[in-house]
Amino acid sequence: MQPPPAFPGDPLEAVDTPALLVDLDAFERNLDRMAAETTARGLRLRPHAKTHKSAEVGKAQIARGAVGLCCQKVSEAEALADGGIGDLLVTNQVAGARKLARLAALARRVRLGVCVDDAGNLAELAKAAVEANAQIDVLVEIDVGAGRCGLRAPEAVVPLAQRIAASSHLRFAGLQAYNGTAQHLRRPEDRQAAIAAAAVITRQALAALAAAGLRCETVGGAGTGTYAYEMAEGLWTELQPGSYCFMDADYAANGAPPAYEQSLTVLATVMSAPEAGFAVCDAGHKACAIDSGLPRLASHPDVALTGASDEHGNIALPAGLTLAVGDRLQLIPGHIDPTVNLHDWYVCHRGGTVEAVWPVTARGAVF
């Protein structure tokens, strides 16, 4: 683990680069806004920690009414539990005896849920829970349009739910119905249509469960790009947005929801300016993920880096912008989640001064 790139009290100018910068005012407004739209209206909010991987961010969300956190990996859940989060849902399948044993051990010290979409995997999960004498909440994941994990046929939910309900150490907690692809559709009407289609599938699954006499306590899903549509459908009982705390260039390109501000940037330093109109900064692939495009300049959000390699970010300078060696710039990542995972620390600032340095608690927690 690298030492922190700054310490509380440092001026922003002293922060070593590349570093994750969190604008605390914008970050807190984002958290307040989501709380006002969800928990303040009586809805359950379980923000996704795959975005931030931070116990500090999670505690700030829970302090505003969130019921707990989502995560994607057992090791992520372990790290967040170590950091003081007591209610965690792994919104993913967990395969393999070693990892299932870890999951079951964790369920003895926090409230824990997990997703399944396979009878064989469920049998292994049930065995691990018995061996650890742990109680685990289980959601059946259904595919609501993303074509990734999840049961393809809504009626297939019932047999799996019945097996869960019949397991001594598992509890059938409901459905996981998340459409990740829909978050990144550019037009709001396309996102709305995708969630309407997801609702049709979810209703079919709920009807099948009701016909079988199985109570469905939770319907989980929704992300930053669509949660308003899930809320409007009235089916989802637990909203799981992640990116709203920080935002990124991909969400900005969606044009909505505009209420959330870019609160996180990657601070970089120009290390070479070898010809007019061109500069190279010290943030490349190892500081900023590019799976959703190259990062943009916070000072000129219409300008993206023109290229990146492992440790270099190339910038063809727009008219009116000059950069010299040593100049600093803030980059808006294309995709926040894998970018955060590249760093060990958040440098949190307010009014030009570093106020806090938070570890990325679950950085590298891929297991």
Added chain:
Amino acid sequence: MQPPPAFPGDPLEAVDTPALLVDLDAFERNLDRMAAETTARGLRLRPHAKTHKSAEVGKAQIARGAVGLCCQKVSEAEALADGGIGDLLVTNQVAGARKLARLAALARRVRLGVCVDDAGNLAELAKAAVEANAQIDVLVEIDVGAGRCGLRAPEAVVPLAQRIAASSHLRFAGLQAYNGTAQHLRRPEDRQAAIAAAAVITRQALAALAAAGLRCETVGGAGTGTYAYEMAEGLWTELQPGSYCFMDADYAANGAPPAYEQSLTVLATVMSAPEAGFAVCDAGHKACAIDSGLPRLASHPDVALTGASDEHGNIALPAGLTLAVGDRLQLIPGHIDPTVNLHDWYVCHRGGTVEAVWPVTARGAVF
């Protein structure tokens, strides 16, 4: 830092996933082959540690005749020095007073070189060296075709070299002449032509230095995709390939140099197989970088993942391949360097058994 995904003596089947797997036999053949082609012929080899970030790999390279290691970042050099590497070249510009102070401090405990392409940056470097009372070797970087860092005009080398030579705590060590772009040109003849063009520029710079009476001890450069061409040119005195130790799908697509074997894979587990002909594994963007394309199946190198998200890798199965939940597969990353940087550990195996677990010493060393 995550706990290791396996321990020495474990069977391969027990390794937790996703994990970096190193096939030690193939890895050692790669190292032996490069040594036979370079150091055994009297050439200086300084492998690039930006690929492996590992003191263990570096020691294995040095044991076979390498003179030291290259790295890209001061923090990488610090981590490798802590790991026992005593001769390091930062093949990059270092900007900012804080980082230059770290560089100078490091130069008091290992032999250290760095690149410059800017007079202002050089003045700051000279000041940091004086303040630390450290001696630093300095290479002038010239742009030999990649259009990234480096002086654009070969004749601009002389004034910068003179300033270095006139600095009490710096030594003009030569030229850095690396064309990174050339490594990834698909056709061998295009790579050869790119290095021929780089040689023209390098010769111009050498002539200018000679005319000014400046001795150029080192000409550094070359990567895994082109080092044979730099060797043939006879100008380069220090070869700096990195990827040859592990290789990746991008180099495989180049078709050359075929002598080096894919010795590193990302081991993954199928966590969902929700419909015929389709599976989802537990390695996504946070386990395998995609800047050079989606990873390929080691068992079917012509088949790439069909999609990836942060924690998921999607596979449309080719005819004849079936995968069930819990099945394991090895992925060949598109680009090895940023993939290695996502992991804390190498799991090194031979004959189906884990023989060693090495830390990724400089993982996350972006500063």
